Amino acid sequence: MAHDAGIPLDAGEARRPLIVATRALPDSTRTALTAVGELRVEEKGRPLTPEELRSAVAGADALVTYLHDRIDSSILDAAGPQLRCVANVAAGYDNVDVDALAHRGVILSNTPGVLTEATADLALAMILALTRRIGEGERLIRAGRPWRWEPGFLLGSGLAGKTLGIIGMGGIGAATARRARAFGMQIRYTGRSPISPELAAELNTGNKLELDELLAGADVVSIHCPLTPATRHLLNRERLAGMRPSAYLINTSRGAVVDEAALVDALAAGSIAGAALDVYEHEPAVHPGLLELENVVLLPHLGSATIETRTAMADLAASNVVAVMSGSPAVTPVPLPGTSGRGSSGAPDSPTGLAR
Numbered sequence: 001m002a003h004d005a006g007i008p009l010d011a012g013e014a015r016r017p018l019i020v021a022t023r024a025l026p027d028s029t030r031t032a033l034t035a036v037g038e039l040r041v042e043e044k045g046r047p048l049t050p051e052e053l054r055s056a057v058a059g060a061d062a063l064v065t066y067l068h069d070r071i072d073s074s075i076l077d078a079a080g081p082q083l084r085c086v087a088n089v090a091a092g093y094d095n096v097d098v099d100a101l102a103h104r105g106v107i108l109s110n111t112p113g114v115l116t117e118a119t120a121d122l123a124l125a126m127i128l129a130l131t132r133r134i135g136e137g138e139r140l141i142r143a144g145r146p147w148r149w150e151p152g153f154l155l156g157s158g159l160a161g162k163t164l165g166i167i168g169m170g171g172i173g174a175a176t177a178r179r180a181r182a183f184g185m186q187i188r189y190t191g192r193s194p195i196s197p198e199l200a201a202e203l204n205t206g207n208k209l210e211l212d213e214l215l216a217g218a219d220v221v222s223i224h225c226p227l228t229p230a231t232r233h234l235l236n237r238e239r240l241a242g243m244r245p246s247a248y249l250i251n252t253s254r255g256a257v258v259d260e261a262a263l264v265d266a267l268a269a270g271s272i273a274g275a276a277l278d279v280y281e282h283e284p285a286v287h288p289g290l291l292e293l294e295n296v297v298l299l300p301h302l303g304s305a306t307i308e309t310r311t312a313m314a315d316l317a318a319s320n321v322v323a324v325m326s327g328s329p330a331v332t333p334v335p336l337p338g339t340s341g342r343g344s345s346g347a348p349d350s351p352t353g354l355a356r
């Protein structure tokens with residue numbers, strides 16, 4: 001029950017948890033959260049500045065955060081020692097200092113699974129847009145440039161029989177591979193661990209490859225690994241040079257997995273054929289060199305951007321908060337360093353839509 005300021009709580013009546021969300025939430029999410037606490041939504045029509053974030057979180061028991069919110073020690077200190085969980089409305093959680101949370105015993109959850117299909121849809125759309133030069137054609141028409149059908153006009157590259165190399169065969173990587181199979185592509189992959197024999201059979205793929213081998217043999221390379229210290233600039237200058245000159249690179253995971261400056265050089269030099277990017281190293285800034293190039297498709301981080309998916313992500317974040325506020329394990333906890341990998345007391349390790 002809410003209390004007016006200045007009216008003391010009845011003896012024995014517990015304070016309702018304060019839940020602070022940094023962006024507007026769907027009605028269903030608000031309803032779920034207000035059932036377990038006081039909800040304060042700090043929507044400003046833009047990400048909060050670090051100062052605004054620090055002041056917004058003061059006194060919170062739970063935070064509902066987004067990928068643009070940098071959650072570090074200073075935010076956790078500003079929240080206070082009563083903070084019990086951070087529910088990040090994203091599969092990726094590279095915006096969160098996991099050591100700082102682990103150190104304070106704060107639970108972290110993410111939203112794996114619910115954005116798998118939407119992100120894979122977009123990855124496939126980007127493969128098609130790039131290989132069939134859809135952006136180039138659209139730009140040409142919109143610029144009012146003269147054109148007519150010609151036998152050799154804007155020829156792209158077909159997908160049937162080509163090889164798709166997946167970096168990170170988690171949920172999204174596998175969903176992208178399934179779609180690519182329907183276009184007649186062969187699937188190869190690299191990742192942290194081998195996929196199950198069942199999935200390998202379904203995708204008609206062989207053993208997990210080393211990254212360099214994958215890059216050397218793929219016609220299209222699609223990135224689906226999370227951004228971690230180990231994957232920052234995974235696609236660096238040398239690795240990009242190891243791709244085929246006819247190959248295309250697709251990135252729907254996190255921009256900093258690719259060395260963007262090296263990518264611009266590779267594209268400009270024609271050492272790879274093209275790139276389709278939904279994410280950027282210094283998002284929302286886009287390397288100016290990319291804007292000069294025709295052989296790129298540039299999207300503003302739309303992977304999960306469907307009404308259904310964004311609602312499901314917010315609802316899953318709310319389920320995590322509700323669980324923790326009710327004394328249960330988080331539903332989709334992120335295993336934190338130095339902990340048992342369980343989101344409080346006994347929940348299994350989180351399956352993740354992004355995998356290495």
Ligand code: DGY
Nearest residue numbers: 089090091092303304
């Ligand atoms: C995620 O969930 O990590 C996505 O990038 C959000 O769109």
